[in-house]
Amino acid sequence: MRPFTYQRAGSVAEAVKAVGSRDDAMFLAGGTNLLDLMKLQIETPAHIVDIQDTGLDKIEKTKDGGLRIGALVSNTALSADERVRKDYPVLTRAIQAGASGQLRNKATTGGNLLQRTRCSYFYDTNMACNKRDPGSGCAALQGYSRQLAVIGSSDKCIATYPGDMAVGMRVLDAVVETMKADGSTRSIALADFHRLPGDHPEQDNVLETGELITAVWLPKPPGGRHFYHKVRDRASYAFALVSVAAVIQDDGSGRVAFGGVAPKPWRVEAADAALGQGAKAVIARAFADARPTEENRFKIALAERALAGVLAEARNA
Amino acid sequence: MSSRAQTPAKASPPPTMPVSFTVNGKKADLKLDTRTTLLDALREHLKLTGTKKGCDHGQCGACTVIVNGERINSCLSLAMQHQGDEVTTIEGLGMPDDLHPMQAAFVKHDGYQCGYCTPGQICSAVSVLKEIEANIPSHVTGDLTSRMRPTNMEMRERMSGNICRCGAYSNIADAMAEVAGGKA
Numbered sequence: 089m090r091p092f093t094y095q096r097a098g099s100v101a102e103a104v105k106a107v108g109s110r111d112d113a114m115f116l117a118g119g120t121n122l123l124d125l126m127k128l129q130i131e132t133p134a135h136i137v138d139i140q141d142t143g144l145d146k147i148e149k150t151k152d153g154g155l156r157i158g159a160l161v162s163n164t165a166l167s168a169d170e171r172v173r174k175d176y177p178v179l180t181r182a183i184q185a186g187a188s189g190q191l192r193n194k195a196t197t198g199g200n201l202l203q204r205t206r207c208s209y210f211y212d213t214n215m216a217c218n219k220r221d222p223g224s225g226c227a228a229l230q231g232y233s234r235q236l237a238v239i240g241s242s243d244k245c246i247a248t249y250p251g252d253m254a255v256g257m258r259v260l261d262a263v264v265e266t267m268k269a270d271g272s273t274r275s276i277a278l279a280d281f282h283r284l285p286g287d288h289p290e291q292d293n294v295l296e297t298g299e300l301i302t303a304v305w306l307p308k309p310p311g312g313r314h315f316y317h318k319v320r321d322r323a324s325y326a327f328a329l330v331s332v333a334a335v336i337q338d339d340g341s342g343r344v345a346f347g348g349v350a351p352k353p354w355r356v357e358a359a360d361a362a363l364g365q366g367a368k369a370v371i372a373r374a375f376a377d378a379r380p381t382e383e384n385r386f387k388i389a390l391a392e393r394a395l396a397g398v399l400a401e402a403r404n405a
Numbered sequence: 406m407s408s409r410a411q412t413p414a415k416a417s418p419p420p421t422m423p424v425s426f427t428v429n430g431k432k433a434d435l436k437l438d439t440r441t442t443l444l445d446a447l448r449e450h451l452k453l454t455g456t457k458k459g460c461d462h463g464q465c466g467a468c469t470v471i472v473n474g475e476r477i478n479s480c481l482s483l484a485m486q487h488q489g490d491e492v493t494t495i496e497g498l499g500m501p502d503d504l505h506p507m508q509a510a511f512v513k514h515d516g517y518q519c520g521y522c523t524p525g526q527i528c529s530a531v532s533v534l535k536e537i538e539a540n541i542p543s544h545v546t547g548d549l550t551s552r553m554r555p556t557n558m559e560m561r562e563r564m565s566g567n568i569c570r571c572g573a574y575s576n577i578a579d580a581m582a583e584v585a586g587g588k589a
Contacts, residue, residue: 089440091419091420091438091439091440092420092439092440093420093439094420094422094439094483094485096488116483116486119481119482119483119486120463120478120481123442123480123481123482123483124462124463124481127461127462136439136483138485138486140486164475164536164541167541167542168539168540168541168542173542173549173550174549174550177549180542180549181544181549184542184543184544184546185544187566188463188466188565188566188567189476189529189532189533189536189563189564189565189566190463190466190469190476190477190478190529190566191463191478191481191566193475193476193477194477194478194481194482323562323565324544324561324562324565325565325566
């Protein structure tokens with residue numbers, strides 16, 4: 089780890105000012121991803137601003153019948169919240185499908201949205217990686233790509249967004265609330281929060297320097313039946329090869345998002361509209377622009393089968 | 406970020422800071438390099454070597470300790486993050502002449518072979534039973550609105566963050582089942 093100075097911010101305003109006033113500072117929430125990356129010197133902040141004392145650890149009801157989830161609410165606390173279990177079970181299921189008990193106790197709502205890719209070429213500092221070292225190339229393109237993206241990627245980067253929670257939030261039409269370094273706030277639809285790599289894979293999301301996630305808003309409960317099916321190489325504590333988050337209504341309509349396949353939670357509204365026609369029709373639309381490698385082409389068939397399983401379960405319930 | 410990685414190290418000594426927390430009921434006042442993890446603070450500075458360093462990246466669970474009643478990976482936490490916290494390590498759960506029921510159950514059921522992962526396994530196991538009691542759901546929970554029960558499947562899923570290279574898993578599950586009241 090490279091040396092850094094450490095500061096505990098007493099308020100959100102203090103935190104964004106502290107990080108925004110220099111170009112080598114980072115926020116620290118749970119730290120489960122950041123410290124890992126700092127040990128490997130993939131992240132090398134010279135100043136750390138710990139935000140644990142900023143009071144962002146509450147889940148509140150909103151005026152329109154939804155929930156406002158503070159950025160510091162832990163994965164465990166969010167998944168166990170009675171309102172989430174009852175009204176947004178896809179979110180509880182998604183969170184509990186990820187990581188381990190120890191990590192979920194520490195990982196936060198805001199931090200989890202910012203989890204960086206688990207592409208092994210990003211993690212291996214001896215390898216070329218445009219996300220870690222812009223302009224150095226992408227060793228994954230000609231490398232082992234079985235785990236990597238089949239859609240939304242570019243010829244600069246085929247890394248996936250690795251998380252589960254955000255995939256559940258994507259079918260719930262979540263909105264990310266932030267505060268910028270100058271104290272102004274904004275709301276970003278989760279759909280627009282994570283970036284596709286294009287020519288700048290080093291930018292995972294649309295946050296500006298010093299901009300902090302303060303909360304995630306969920307609209308009022310969507311009703312229907314909720315599913316999160318995750319397919320992975322072992323039954324627990326592994327990243328998704330493919331995951332399917334779905335909310336299915338009694339009439340067969342609904343919403344579906346996919347994890348493990350793209351640089352962001354992957355949802356195509358035209359594919360939602362095909363839910364009544366079955367998994368094949370949905371996949372044809374959701375993955376119409378797929379650019380898989382020979383090694384990860386199987387993910388598209390796997391997504392179709394995972395979704396078919398969800399739809400069968402929804403019908404039989 | 407990577408451009409920062411290539412900046413030559415400054416000659417000034419790495420920053421240090423004071424931090425105080427409670428470990429197994431005893432106050433610890435330390436002055437540490439800010440980079441020190443909770444794990445290294447426990448092992449290298451407080452000489453509590455029961456907590457083990459395995460992967461040092463949150464993948465194996467050997468470093469699991471209980472902070473403010475919740476289990477965490479102490480390798481993925483800076484000591485500085487724990488100002489004022491209450492930390493419980495394997496030494497705080499019980500010592501050879503006064504074993505915690507989970508420690509006794511691990512001995513009885515042969516819940517280890519080499520023993521390296523065991524402190525983390527036991528800290529996790531104690532917390533898992535508390536999490537079930539607190540009605541926190543898991544990946545294998547059927548009905549999210551029903552009371553959680555300490556079934557074999559629930560305990561196996563919840564222990565997946567603790568790797569045992571010797572493969573003592575089934576005996577660990579037996580030990581946990583005994584402490585949970587034989588409900589598994």
